[in-house]
Amino acid sequence: MTTFRVDVSQNEYLPGGGTDVNAIVTVEAGGGSPTVAPEAAEIVIIDVSGSMGYPRRSKIEAARDATIKAIECIREGVWFAVIAGTDQAREVYPGGGQLVRAGAESRAKAARAVSRLDADGGTAIGAWLRLANQLCTGQKAAISHAILLTDGQDEDESPAQLDAIVEICEGNFQCDCRGVGTDWEVSELRRISSRLLGTVDILPTPADIPGDFQALMQQAMSKGTADVALRLWTPRGAEVELVKQVAPVIEDLSGKRVPHDELTGDYPTGAWGNETRDYHVCIEVSPGELGEEMLAGRVGLVVGGVAEQQQGLIRAIWTDDVELSTRISPEVAHYTGQEELADAVQEGIEARQAGDESTATQRLGRAVQLAAESGNEATLQLLEQVVDIEDLDTGTVRLKSHIEEVDEMALDTRSTKSAPIRKPAS
Amino acid sequence: VTFTCPAGHASQSGDYCDLCGRKMTAPAVADPSAPEPSAADTSGTTDQALSGWPDTLAPEVAAGGEPCPLCGSPRPGTDRYCEACGHDFVAEAAGASDPPASSTPAGDPIVPSRWEATVFADRAHYDRVGTKDTPFPMHCPERQFVIEDRQVRIGRRSASRGVYPEIDLSGAPVDTAISHLQAVLIRQPGGTYDLIDPGSMNGTTLNEDAAPIPVDKPVPVNDGDQIHIGAWTTITVHACSRSAHGKPATQQTDEPVEGETAV
Numbered sequence: 001m002t003t004f005r006v007d008v009s010q011n012e013y014l015p016g017g018g019t020d021v022n023a024i025v026t027v028e029a030g031g032g033s034p035t036v037a038p039e040a041a042e043i044v045i046i047d048v049s050g051s052m053g054y055p056r057r058s059k060i061e062a063a064r065d066a067t068i069k070a071i072e073c074i075r076e077g078v079w080f081a082v083i084a085g086t087d088q089a090r091e092v093y094p095g096g097g098q099l100v101r102a103g104a105e106s107r108a109k110a111a112r113a114v115s116r117l118d119a120d121g122g123t124a125i126g127a128w129l130r131l132a133n134q135l136c137t138g139q140k141a142a143i144s145h146a147i148l149l150t151d152g153q154d155e156d157e158s159p160a161q162l163d164a165i166v167e168i169c170e171g172n173f174q175c176d177c178r179g180v181g182t183d184w185e186v187s188e189l190r191r192i193s194s195r196l197l198g199t200v201d202i203l204p205t206p207a208d209i210p211g212d213f214q215a216l217m218q219q220a221m222s223k224g225t226a227d228v229a230l231r232l233w234t235p236r237g238a239e240v241e242l243v244k245q246v247a248p249v250i251e252d253l254s255g256k257r258v259p260h261d262e263l264t265g266d267y268p269t270g271a272w273g274n275e276t277r278d279y280h281v282c283i284e285v286s287p288g289e290l291g292e293e294m295l296a297g298r299v300g301l302v303v304g305g306v307a308e309q310q311q312g313l314i315r316a317i318w319t320d321d322v323e324l325s326t327r328i329s330p331e332v333a334h335y336t337g338q339e340e341l342a343d344a345v346q347e348g349i350e351a352r353q354a355g356d357e358s359t360a361t362q363r364l365g366r367a368v369q370l371a372a373e374s375g376n377e378a379t380l381q382l383l384e385q386v387v388d389i390e391d392l393d394t395g396t397v398r399l400k401s402h403i404e405e406v407d408e409m410a411l412d413t414r415s416t417k418s419a420p421i422r423k424p425a426s
Numbered sequence: 427v428t429f430t431c432p433a434g435h436a437s438q439s440g441d442y443c444d445l446c447g448r449k450m451t452a453p454a455v456a457d458p459s460a461p462e463p464s465a466a467d468t469s470g471t472t473d474q475a476l477s478g479w480p481d482t483l484a485p486e487v488a489a490g491g492e493p494c495p496l497c498g499s500p501r502p503g504t505d506r507y508c509e510a511c512g513h514d515f516v517a518e519a520a521g522a523s524d525p526p527a528s529s530t531p532a533g534d535p536i537v538p539s540r541w542e543a544t545v546f547a548d549r550a551h552y553d554r555v556g557t558k559d560t561p562f563p564m565h566c567p568e569r570q571f572v573i574e575d576r577q578v579r580i581g582r583r584s585a586s587r588g589v590y591p592e593i594d595l596s597g598a599p600v601d602t603a604i605s606h607l608q609a610v611l612i613r614q615p616g617g618t619y620d621l622i623d624p625g626s627m628n629g630t631t632l633n634e635d636a637a638p639i640p641v642d643k644p645v646p647v648n649d650g651d652q653i654h655i656g657a658w659t660t661i662t663v664h665a666c667s668r669s670a671h672g673k674p675a676t677q678q679t680d681e682p683v684e685g686e687t688a689v
Binding site: 233234235236237238262263285286292293294295296313 | 443446449
């Protein structure tokens with residue numbers, strides 16, 4: 001059985017009159033095993049719109065191959081289905097509004113059905129999600145997960161229509177979104193994956209699809225604990241300023257709060273395997289007297305609606321000792337930097353696309369500086385495709401005269417990947 | 427087992443009060459220059475044997491205790507204030523509107539002035555609004571609130587929206603033309619208050635002004651000012667020179683009425 005451990009890193013000392021309490025909450029899940037996992041459902045949604053047939057049928061062929069490989073990774077007995085998406089959604093396998101348990105026979109039949117898929121039609125991502133939602137809610141498996149692949153943006157639905165459908169899906173299944181090529185919209189897929197507790201990434205070429213699908217499915221199969229939420233208690237009079245997952249990927253959860261009672265709220269985090277995630281929590285409290293100590297927050301987990309006993313405590317102690325109150329928690333500093341890095345990248349790209357080169361240069365320069373400081377090599381490498389770096393330490397950069405669209409989209413989608421904190425050498 | 431925190435709240439957690447968060451026992455850091463051993467360790471602690479989710483034991487607490495004379499909620503143990511409406515049991519027992527000095531928490535500062543709000547059904551305001559959707563209440567006792575927090579919200583409590591105003595006007599008779607979050611009083615450095623309307627449905631007017639105050643713009647309030655909200659509600663603010671202890675005595679008698687009436 002999976003056990004969770006919550007640890008808090010913070011500087012609990014505040015100067016007189018200080019009100020903002022920052023902490024990094026580390027949640028470590030261990031001891032879980034997929035063999036005793038609850039019932040799971042997997043849905044593969046692939047775009048078969050007309051554009052998937054160009055150039056030279058490479059994308060549709062890779063998508064078929066990837067889907068078959070992903071199905072091979074599905075654990076024996078797990079419910080699954082395949083959806084093909086155009087301007088409408090079609091059940092490719094098994095059909096009849098149902099899912100089927102994975103086994104030798106069902107996998108082979110699914111592979112045959114998938115291999116016959118052809119590319120023709122429009123793109124209505126909302127319709128695809130609506131069908132996935134119907135299949136998942138009909139099955140009621142404890143863990144429901146989908147992989148969505150597209151090569152274009154939603155053409156047949158308005159953003160409001162798509163948002164409304166995503167809202168219906170919220171809480172029913174998690175969804176990892178992948179865009180192949182450069183004709184899809186990063187912000188569109190990010191909105192879907194954020195709300196459906198999944199990830200978003202770019203697959204620059206069709207050849208990247210099969211490996212990624214396999215990895216995604218293997219990761220999905222490693223999740224043995226369903227329906228985990230972070231529970232945060234704060235005292236009367238306190239305001240929760242921020243609850244943000246900061247590792248492995250930055251994802252703001254503040255807007256996902258579900259009130260539990262007047263002082264306690266739950267933040268859904270989906271299904272967990274044996275893994276560690278970090279959260280940045282910021283709470284505004286009423287200032288106490290010097291020397292006074294108060295609890296600014298209690299953090300724990302709720303698994304399937306049942307609260308775990310072990311908790312992390314976020315504390316506040318007011319002191320006039322400047323040395324104590326100005327000390328910075330290395331964890332808070334590191335992840336605050338990673339949050340700023342992600343923001344700087346996204347603002348820089350937005351400014352460049354809007355033609356504001358001076359803001360773009362300034363923000364991407366700041367991003368270079370932050371990535372170098374924090375050892376975020378992956379983001380630094382992506383930045384190097386977009387800017388020429390003159391000075392790493394001061395963040396002096398020049399925009400490249402020619403930027404490949406795929407490089408900019410890769411930087412955008414992967415900017416939320418944070419670097420792990422470097423443990424001090426001991 | 428329940429514990430009593432320094433502020434007098436009953437708490438199921440023995441480490442920190444599960445209502446206000448205050449540390450339960452012992453002086454925390456009396457001398458900050460000589461911190462306790464754990465103080466040097468900036469990574470916090472966990473696994474508090476005495477801790478527990480506040481809600482897990484809540485029904486036990488709610489079960490006991492005398493009913494609050496204002497709202498009828500059971501008094502949690504020897505808790506000084508009613509958890510539902512904030513009524514001060516100690517002050518009532520002492521038969522004084524001023525809380526007894528002995529109950530003042532140590533070190534409570536004496537501030538030169540504090541503010542009070544009196545809420546009443548205002549016929550003149552009702553006639554100026556001239557609505558026919560909401561009747562003028564037949565009987566509406568005056569309600570008193572203490573204004574002393576850094577931020578004092580005026581409105582009607584709504585669990586579904588997560589709005590719990592300090593000046594909660596959700597009790598009967600309810601003026602449904604008041605927004606759940608109607609206005610906010612923000613304390614200023616000199617101890618005075620500014621009034622902000624964060625975008626209420628029907629607006630907030632001050633004194634004789636016919637035009638509502640601009641949205642999201644702080645307007646200073648003075649002793650004796652009248653804040654008009656909803657269809658018939660007027661709040662008079664007074665500056666009074668007294669010590670700052672005590673607690674806003676909010677009142678609520680009925681479940682809040684959801685929705686807002688346009689007038």
